Amino acid sequence: MKSISRIGCVFFLFTIAAFIAISCNEPPKSTKKVNHxxxxxxxxxxxxxxxxxxxxxxxxxxxxxxxxxxxxxxxxxxxxxxxxxxxxxxxxxxxxxxxxxxxxxxxxxxxxxxxxxxxxxxxxxxxxxxxxxxxxxxxxxxxxxxxxxxxxxxxxxxxxxxxxxxxxxxxxxxxxxxxxxxxxxxxxxxxxxxxxxxxxxxxxxxxxxxxxxxxxxxxxxxxxxxxxxxxxxxxxxxxxxxxxxxxxxxxxxxxxxxxxxxxxxxxxxxxxxxxxxxxxxxxxxxxxxxxxxxxxxxxxxxxxDTNSISAPYVPMPLVSPVSGLFPQSPLSVEINVDDAEAEIFYSLDGSIPSKESGIPYDKPIQILKNSIVTAVTYKNGAYSRAEVNHYRIGNGKDGKISWEYFEGNFTKIPDFTRLKVLKSGKSKELSLTHIPHRPDHFAIRFKCTLDLPVSGTYRFYTQSDDGSKILIDNKVLVDNDGSHSSTSKSNPIELQKGLHSMEVWYFEDNAGEELEIYIEGPNISKQIITDEFIQ
Structure with missing residues (x-):
């Protein structure tokens, strides 16, 4: 054990010396190239x-x-x-x-x-x-x-x-x-x-x-x-x-x-x-x-350096409107790019499009049902990063998700049983978009029943600012609690086909708000949970 300690000590000193040499290395000298x-x-x-x-x-x-x-x-x-x-x-x-x-x-x-x-x-x-x-x-x-x-x-x-x-x-x-x-x-x-x-x-x-x-x-x-x-x-x-x-x-x-x-x-x-x-x-x-x-x-x-070699670069596309829940179809979606020479390709199934596999964009896309629009731009053999938008179409139907609204100065998810419900209602998805709320210092509890098409491994995601939790069958599956900026967490779970209770708990402290809940599973690409998965 003593010899190992000596080796560890020598390695530690070498690492520190290397770090000092790198961190304190004198920057390149330069003659004046500009006046301003x-x-x-x-x-x-x-x-x-x-x-x-x-x-x-x-x-x-x-x-x-x-x-x-x-x-x-x-x-x-x-x-x-x-x-x-x-x-x-x-x-x-x-x-x-x-x-x-x-x-x-x-x-x-x-x-x-x-x-x-x-x-x-x-x-x-x-x-x-x-x-x-x-x-x-x-x-x-x-x-x-x-x-x-x-x-x-x-x-x-x-x-x-x-x-x-x-x-x-x-x-x-x-x-x-x-x-x-x-x-x-x-x-x-x-x-x-x-x-x-x-x-x-x-x-x-x-x-x-x-x-x-x-x-x-x-x-x-x-x-x-x-x-x-x-x-x-x-x-x-x-x-x-x-x-x-x-x-x-x-x-x-x-x-x-x-x-x-x-x-x-x-x-x-x-x-x-x-x-x-x-x-x-x-x-x-x-x-x-x-x-x-x-x-x-x-x-x-x-x-x-006049000999520097340029890397390829294509700006990503602008898809509008951005992701969201829209009351009725058809929804017209436009895609633009800030480069007149770049081409646009898109898909509607969640896959990353290419020049070979994607749909060339030449006019606004008419969205009739829940869709994932993924778009890239292409120029001189290079692709941009993909832009992904999740569109959910309500088509006038009532929501199946129950929600309750609370207010208070929270820094973590509160004990809802000790709070007074100030508002309640039904929504079509687990989000803040269509729930009236004040800018800061509030909490929401969602309840619904999942109806899963097949048995298998599912993964649930929460992206929130501030804290959130996902409960499946009365057990916490994803814990994203605490006062924080936009943060994503997820966990997998084995679930049988059929009905499962689901709750989402959320609170907003201050300075920014966000809640998006996703599901991924057998033959289901990652997507926001909507009424499609709710009984």
Whole structure:
């Protein structure tokens, strides 16, 4: 046992040494490539949103610049840790900002490096220290942003409550003073994600709106002869799912990083792993300054290398309307893609379509019954990620699922027997869509009888924000309880053909709401439970 312990100790020390060597490896030295760097951070600008929204100006920037379309932000996928990473080049373990509850007087661990204001030094501080004559501008919409950084040496700071005004003032100030570094934060897109949903028309329209403002900005840079000495980067702090974020889905984790302007290779799609903490390190590289050795971000050097090989990329399709329960058929479903040269293929049976197996899309699809529409786009031998929408048709029939509604300040599923039922009724599925409720602090108990077509192994899924449980035959099968962002859990169970009692318990704490219950089984592809499975 003693020899094993020594080997384990040696391995542990070797691992630590290797980690230190990697983590503290000096970043690449760079000569100054540009005179100005502009970082535009769009809150909740996820990869999914960018692909599906109409963004002609950012598309042009990608065609004449570089993009890492599937970059990742950090966990937790909420604003404070990720905005901090976007400007510091490190994660929560280094910068100390653990979630949105972080405040300067509520730290859980100190940053590994600090400025005089006891926060981790950001790109702002690097620029001011290494280029003493530099000018830095900081324009922001989200009021919680300034607390994350040491802004004591920033030359111009502006906080506005409307994104359009913040953007306009930032552009005007840039052309007036021509700072070395402009940071511009827009929060409005995130607002629409929470209020309307991250697959809503309002959310996509907000992205399209700021795309036009970005286009006007870059056009003015070109007209005034500044584009050939300026590097522009556009990214987001996180994505979103339904009306929330903070979870672990790719919809929340993935963000695009777009680079455009001086020294950037044209038409480059970068497929190497890129992260939000690579953003400030890449901008520092272009400006010829060096980040602290404690950093973990790496410059995206491929963007400046004329020999870099582009990866294939096709934006995913936009299917509208999005998944849901619709009262009557026919339902007309349209599919579009933000690329005039891409083809669209779809299926109606839950399978992933291809050019060979899919149905070519040429006109709106008429949905007459419960259907799973799966769509992809295709261009130059490459496919997009699949977009899946579950459509349920009510056709005017009464629901078979009983529900009871409660209110209270819950942080876990309550004991319903101790609560007063405030409302009750019948629904056609186990969801919140057609149940009247207040925005936060409520709970619902659903009851129904499953009617299964055959015996076999079934799997039940709950996707919820906040907590939920699925009970089959009076026993908890799936436990997704607790106050949390959108989270999916599932479990299998052997069930006999015929009738089984089912209950779904749900509660909403605050900030986002979601409940989707799925079934998968013998000859049944994963789909939302509707009256089709209920007696």
């Amino acid at each position: 760097i502009i970082l535009i951070g769009l809150d909740a600008f996820g990869t999914r949103g960018f692909q599906k929204a109409s963004t002609p100006y950012m598309n042009n920037m990608t065609e004449n610049g570089a993009m890492a379309p599937f970059s990742r932000c950090l966990l937790p996928t909420n604003s404070s840790p990720n905005w901090t990473a976007m400007l510091t080049g490190v994660g929560p373990l280094q910068h100390g900002v653990y979630d949105n509850d972080w405040e300067r007087d509520k730290i859980k661990w100190p940053p590994v490096l600090t400025t005089k204001e006891a926060v981790y030094p950001s790109l702002i501080n690097w620029v001011k220290e290494q280029i003493p004559s530099s000018k830095v501008h900081f324009f922001y919409e989200w009021e919680g942003l300034a607390r994350l950084f040491d802004l004591s040496e920033v030359d111009k700071i502006y906080h506005g409550k409307k994104g359009d005004i913040v953007f306009e003032k930032a552009v005007d100030a840039f052309f007036e003073e021509k700072p070395d570094f402009l940071f511009l934060n827009i929060d409005e897109i995130d607002h629409h994600g929470h209020h309307d949903g991250h697959d809503s028309k309002a959310y996509f329209n907000a992205i399209t709106h700021y795309d036009s403002l970005i286009g006007n900005f870059t056009q003015r840079l070109e007209e005034e002869g500044l584009l050939n000495e300026t590097l522009i980067m556009i990214t987001g702090d996180h994505g979103g799912i339904n009306k929330g974020h903070g979870g672990t889905t790719l919809n929340e984790l993935e963000i695009p990083i777009i680079l455009y302007g001086a020294g950037v290779k044209k038409g480059l799609i970068i497929d190497k792993p890129c992260y939000i903490y690579d953003v400030p390190v890449t901008l520092a590289y272009a400006l010829g300054i060096t980040p602290p050795l404690a950093g973990i971000g790496r410059p995206i050097l491929e963007a400046f």
